[in-house]
Amino acid sequence: MSSSYDCVIIGAGMSGLAAGIRLAMFDKKVIIVEKHSISGGLNSYYSRGKRKFDVGLHAMTNFVTAQERGKPFNKLIKQLRIPYEDFKLHPQKYSLIKFPEKELRFNNEIQLFIEEINTNFPEETDGFLKLLDFIKTFDEVNLSNQTQMAKPVVKSFINNESLLEMIFTPLLIYGSAWENDMDISQFVIMFKSIYLEGFSRPEGGVRTIINILLKRFEECGGEIKFNCEVTRVNSKNNRIESVEVNSNEIINCQTILSSIGLPETFEIIDNLENSNHKPRVGNLSFCESILMTDLKPKVLGIDATIIFYNNRPKYLYQKPQTFFDSESAVVCMPNNFDHDEFNEGILRITNIANFDLWNKELNLSKQAYKDKKEEVYKQSRLILEKCGLNSSHEVIFKDIFTPTTIKRYTGHQNGVVYGSIDKSRNGTTPINGLYICGTDQGFLGIVGSMLSGISMANLHVLSPQNSGGLS
Ligand SMILES: Cc1cc2nc3c(=O)[nH]c(=O)nc-3n(C[C@H](O)[C@H](O)[C@H](O)COP(=O)(O)OP(=O)(O)OC[C@H]3O[C@@H](n4cnc5c(N)ncnc54)[C@H](O)[C@@H]3O)c2cc1C
Incomplete structure (x- = not known):
């Protein structure tokens, strides 16, 4: 590895990869360093036996057709010079907001939502x-x-x-x-x-997006290094000089774009005597049950793509006092997009969860942690019934992840998915040359974090004097 770069990008999630492409495209000497062995971050993938799973992706937001110019997704792929067709996007059928008294459907045309509200x-x-x-x-x-x-x-x-x-x-x-x-x-x-x-799903799931981004980054001449954790950001006279990786190697650089989160970035800055402001760690994490069934959701009574289930008059979007909130959930059916590439049924039930309780349980006893995961699974079966799934099916595989899983694989404190409540909207930090991109710059989700990576690369590295826009 050469020891001096125009820019070091910390993290190979969606924002880091998009920022990397943008910089490599303009011949900046750029390296992405990622502490894990694969890219994707909060939006990654894994396999169990022959089955492949997406971690983050329920759906991509910001669906547009190739012809709708000026919309965020098309601006984004224009900036990255990636053809629209490569993403093989398939729109949702419809989604449902399900409250005790009322239900509202919406799809990728606002007219349906207006009609549902009118009714x-x-x-x-x-x-x-x-x-x-x-x-x-x-x-x-x-x-x-x-x-x-x-x-x-x-x-x-x-x-x-x-x-x-x-x-x-x-x-x-x-x-x-x-x-x-x-x-x-x-x-x-x-x-x-x-x-x-609206919502869509790329054929092949999150792997499709990650592979497109990795290929484009390599084509443009960018370098990426896996199993490479930034352990310190070194600065002198309030300006960054280098990063230390895996506690032993120094990479010198002009700028750093950090996608790991604002509090997480502050944790690794060597000396922060000029800052009396410590960003707060967020509170919101999730657990998710993934079920594979012999029959597909549509046959079993659910034809919506995503159901936003809430069993209270008010929606409580907050850290629960219990391990997880079983009175609300997002239920996602990857089979129910316009195109179904799966042989089995897949149902994903996501609940808001309490990181502290899960973390304590895990530290106390592995068995108690496992038992708790079984409870999540049982509750998710009840939620599915309330959403209309009939019982005439067999669950052939199940997996459950918790806030501690999210922390382990992404490094986000408290297993947060949407980062800190303190955002750095212009990407700046107290240290010159160190900038934030992704979730804690304020744009999140798959499309949002890629847009963030591009705009922070434009603003702070390619042309620091311009506005960072995405024209
Ligand atoms: C369960 C779940 C479901 C989701 N569903 C959707 C969805 O359906 N649609 C949608 O649009 N979005 C969804 N999201 C959100 C979306 O995944 C994120 O908003 C987006 O991926 C954030 O990207 P990022 O680049 O900002 O950060 P991250 O993905 O967090 O990337 C940061 C990267 O930095 C690496 N890293 C951390 N510390 C270090 C270090 N010290 N040194 C080197 N590398 C480090 C991490 O390993 C990670 O790869 C979901 C997320 C989760 C967890």
């Missing part, structure tokens, strides 16, 4: 249409936007508490680091990416 909450249709106008004109990617909570803003358009909760449910669980609310810019990003653009 279930006729007195709110006008307010919802006004909310849509507000969202369409909001500049959510402006890096100087200040943090402001979204619920009070949305309440000025929507009076019915139940509808308000239903609108927020998919947006919170697919993209909020904050409990029970989210920043208004993040709300608009998520609203556009889920309700106005």
